[in-house]
Amino acid sequence: MSLIPSDLKYTRSHEWVRIEDNIITVGITEHAQSLLGDLVFVELPEVGEELSENEDASVVESVKAAADVYAPVSGTITEVNEALIEAPELVNQEPYGAGWIFKLEVDDEEGLAKLLDAQAYSNVITSEAH
Amino acid sequence: MPKKTILYQAHLDAGAKMIDFAGWSMPIYYGSQLNEHHAVRKRAGMFDVSHMTIIDLKGLDSQAFLRYLFANDVAKLKQAGRALYTCMLNREGYVLDDLIVYYLGETHYRIVFNAGTHDKVLAYLAEESKAFNIEYCERLEHAILAVQGPEARKLLAETFPENIAEKILNLKPFSAISVENMFIARTGYTGEDGVEMIVPNLEIEMLWHKLLFEKNIPACGLGARDTLRLEAGYNLYGTDMDETVSPLVSNLAWTVAWEPNERVFVGRKALEEEKQNLTQQLVGIKLLDKGVLRNGLAVHTNKGNGVITSGSYSPILECGIALARLPVDCDKAVQVDIRGRLLNALIVDLPFVNKEKK
Numbered sequence: 068m069s070l071i072p073s074d075l076k077y078t079r080s081h082e083w084v085r086i087e088d089n090i091i092t093v094g095i096t097e098h099a100q101s102l103l104g105d106l107v108f109v110e111l112p113e114v115g116e117e118l119s120e121n122e123d124a125s126v127v128e129s130v131k132a133a134a135d136v137y138a139p140v141s142g143t144i145t146e147v148n149e150a151l152i153e154a155p156e157l158v159n160q161e162p163y164g165a166g167w168i169f170k171l172e173v174d175d176e177e178g179l180a181k182l183l184d185a186q187a188y189s190n191v192i193t194s195e196a197h
Numbered sequence: 198m199p200k201k202t203i204l205y206q207a208h209l210d211a212g213a214k215m216i217d218f219a220g221w222s223m224p225i226y227y228g229s230q231l232n233e234h235h236a237v238r239k240r241a242g243m244f245d246v247s248h249m250t251i252i253d254l255k256g257l258d259s260q261a262f263l264r265y266l267f268a269n270d271v272a273k274l275k276q277a278g279r280a281l282y283t284c285m286l287n288r289e290g291y292v293l294d295d296l297i298v299y300y301l302g303e304t305h306y307r308i309v310f311n312a313g314t315h316d317k318v319l320a321y322l323a324e325e326s327k328a329f330n331i332e333y334c335e336r337l338e339h340a341i342l343a344v345q346g347p348e349a350r351k352l353l354a355e356t357f358p359e360n361i362a363e364k365i366l367n368l369k370p371f372s373a374i375s376v377e378n379m380f381i382a383r384t385g386y387t388g389e390d391g392v393e394m395i396v397p398n399l400e401i402e403m404l405w406h407k408l409l410f411e412k413n414i415p416a417c418g419l420g421a422r423d424t425l426r427l428e429a430g431y432n433l434y435g436t437d438m439d440e441t442v443s444p445l446v447s448n449l450a451w452t453v454a455w456e457p458n459e460r461v462f463v464g465r466k467a468l469e470e471e472k473q474n475l476t477q478q479l480v481g482i483k484l485l486d487k488g489v490l491r492n493g494l495a496v497h498t499n500k501g502n503g504v505i506t507s508g509s510y511s512p513i514l515e516c517g518i519a520l521a522r523l524p525v526d527c528d529k530a531v532q533v534d535i536r537g538r539l540l541n542a543l544i545v546d547l548p549f550v551n552k553e554k555k
Contacts, residue, residue, distance in 0.1 A: 104214075104420065105231040107510045108489050126536070128489040130230050130424055130510050152487075159229075 069098040069192060072163055076179070077188035078139050080121075083163060084182055090145060091179075094167040095127060095136060095158060098192050103129040106155040111147040112169055118142060120178055125168050127158060136168055140178030146170040202247035203340050203398045207405050211416045219313035221248040224418040233421035234512045237387050238550075241346030242417035243408055248312035249341055251395060252322070256331035259304045265462055266325060267298065268444060270454035274300035278373040280384055283452055284444045285318070286464030290471055292438040292447065294318050297384060299373055307380070309341070309393075311434050325463070340401035344414065345391035345425075350383070352412045353392065356404075368392070386422065388429025388548055427509050427518060430481055430547030436492055437479060437506040437520050443471055446522065448479040448547070478525050479506065481547040484517030484533065486540040494519075495534045496542070498527035505533070513550045517542075 071077070076084040081099035085092040100106070110126040118124055118138035125136040147169045151157060158166035173179065183191065199222040208215065213224035224245070226233060236242040254263070263271040269283030279300050285293045294317075296310035310318055322333065344353050354362035361376045368374060373382035380395040396404060408414040423433070430448075432438055438447035445453070445468060453468060454460070482505075484490055490508030503523035511518045523531070523544070532539040 101214075104226055105229050107231075107512075108487060110488075128510075130489070130512070131225070131420055133489065133491065 069096065069101070069189075070163075071096070071098075071185045071189050073185040075163065076139075076182035076184065077191075078137070078182060079191055080135075080137050082136060082139055084139050084179075085167075086179060089173045089176065090170055091139065091142070091173055092167050092170050093124070093136070093139060094162055095134075096188070097162045099134070100159050100162045100166075103127065103134060104131050105129055106158045109151040109155045109158065109168065111149070111151065112144045114144050114147060116144045118144065118171070120175070124171075127155070127168075138171060139182060140171075140173055141175050142171040142173045144169055145172050200248070202245055203401055204245045204247065204405055207402060208245065208416070211409070213416070213418060216419070218419055219248060219311070219315075221312055223248060224416070226418040226420045227416050230418065230420035230424070231512050233415060233417035234424050236415045237346045237389055237417060237421065237425055238513060239346070241344060241349040241352050241391070241412075241414045242421065243405070243414050244343040244345070244417050244419075244422055245340070245405075246343050246393070246422075247340040247401075250310050250312065250315045250318070251336040251339055251341070252308045252310070252333050253301075253336055254306045254308060254331055254333040255304055256329070257304055258329040258331050259306055262326060262329040262331050263298065263306060264460060268453045268462055268464060268468075270456075270460060271298055271300065271306065273454070274298075276300070276372070277302055278375075278382075280371045280373060280382060284438075284449060285321075286443070286462075286468070287440060288464060288467065290443040290445075290464040290467030291440045292434070292442065292444060292449075293321060293440060295432065295434050295438070295449075297382075299382065309395075313435055336395070338398050339395050340398055341393060341395050342401060342404065343385055343387075343391065343393045344408065345385045345387040345389050346414075347390055349389070349391035349414075352414060353408070356407050356412065365392070386429075386431055387425035388431070388551060389425075423507075424509050424512060427507055427520070428511050428513060428548065428550040430520075430549060432479070432520065433507055442477075442522070443468055445471055445475060446477040446479060448520075475525055477503070477522050479520055479522050480544050481549055482519050482521050482531060482533070482542045483514070483545045483549065484519075484540060484542045486542075488517050488535055488540055490517040490519035490533060490535075490542075496521050496523060497532040497534065497539065498523055500524035500527040503527075503531075511549055518549050
């Protein structure tokens with residue numbers, strides 16, 4: 068069973084979201100990294116980039132496949148995890164910690180209400196497995 | 198339901214993530230694909246490749262039939278156990294499959310070919326062999342285990358009594374021996390030393406566990422197999438060549454035996470015509486910018502566009518690498534279109550990685 072911390076929010080496209088006031092930190096879940104396998108490249112967004120909800124923000128690439136990471140809500144990129152340029156494997160090793168991908172200043176706080184809690188995300192994974 | 202090899206449960210026990218591959222449920226990796234890749238380059242790793250097809254072919258016309266069927270010439274094989282890599286072509290000169298054929302005696306050959314072409318090739322053999330005095334059968338009761346890496350043969354030999362160990366250590370490249378119920382060939386698909394072994398289903402699990410637990414040879418999946426073969430510059434049937442291209446535009450011209458001139462083989466006439474006017478080539482390209490190359494990406498050259506046939510990431514070189522079909526005589530500096538951005542790449546000699554370059 069995948070690790071799904073209960074203090075985070077989630078999307079159906081396997082991003083996790085940590086909410087601190089109007090700044091969110093985004094990464095991909097333990098489940099997503101295990102499906103992708105060893106990551107070898109992360110394409111980060113630009114600081115200052117404005118994104119709308121569900122727009123492509125970043126691309127994570129494993130040996131096996133490339134996957135888009137989407138902006139969970141609309142907003143502006145305030146910080147990106149530059150450590151991933153040299154060490155993309157941090158996403159595999161610590162998906163909820165050192166493997167975070169970007170921070171975003173939220174435009175639309177109502178969008179946050181649509182995010183899934185840990186239980187709802189766990190149900191998404193279970194339903195995909197069948 | 199996908200088919201399962203005899204080692205299916207052993208894969209699950211080793212923590213494999215299974216995928217469907219050519220109608221088979223096969224391990225893609227067990228933990229880290231990169232670790233599996235490095236294990237093979239540094240020491241040894243093993244792969245269950247039992248999904249591949251084994252055919253034994255016998256009869257008075259065996260040699261004549263295979264000289265007609267294959268683009269390479271089995272008449273080159275004169276010693277028992279010697280192996281030859283070849284393509285099998287259709288009449289247009291396009292590739293029906295690539296395979297290894299072993300010479301086992303005057304009238305006895307063994308052929309090992311891809312899982313994905315199983316039904317097609319068997320139907321083709323049935324049709325083409327009608328005029329020849331041969332018979333053949335599929336060796337379903339056997340598993341195939343590839344043990345690959347600089348220390349693979351030494352570690353494998355340690356698990357056998359001395360007389361057999363010696364034979365494994367003395368095995369010449371591209372040759373095979375039969376010991377007890379096993380057929381051990383010094384061949385592989387990783388660019389490393391090692392063997393591919395055909396073992397009765399009843400005995401494979403014991404060997405697997407011995408190698409895994411006593412010799413600490415890690416199980417490796419199709420993921421590592423793919424990055425290893427790509428670094429070694431080996432083609433994969435179905436992506437780098439198929440029934441729409443010839444060996445001449447697939448970096449496999451070296452496998453076509455033109456001599457002797459009078460040998461008639463399927464596809465020869467078409468190849469002779471194509472040879473007069475080749476417009477494409479399959480080459481290795483290395484990404485200079487950061488990123489990963491993928492199958493199907495467009496490659497821009499000064500002579501027009503080409504396409505990546507197998508793209509991935511080289512764990513040894515730590516950059517994107519690919520095989521690409523490009524216009525002939527184009528400049529070595531090329532660009533790859535990745536998500537709308539043109540990244541710089543370079544045509545390089547194959548293999549990307551060999552025993553000296555790592």
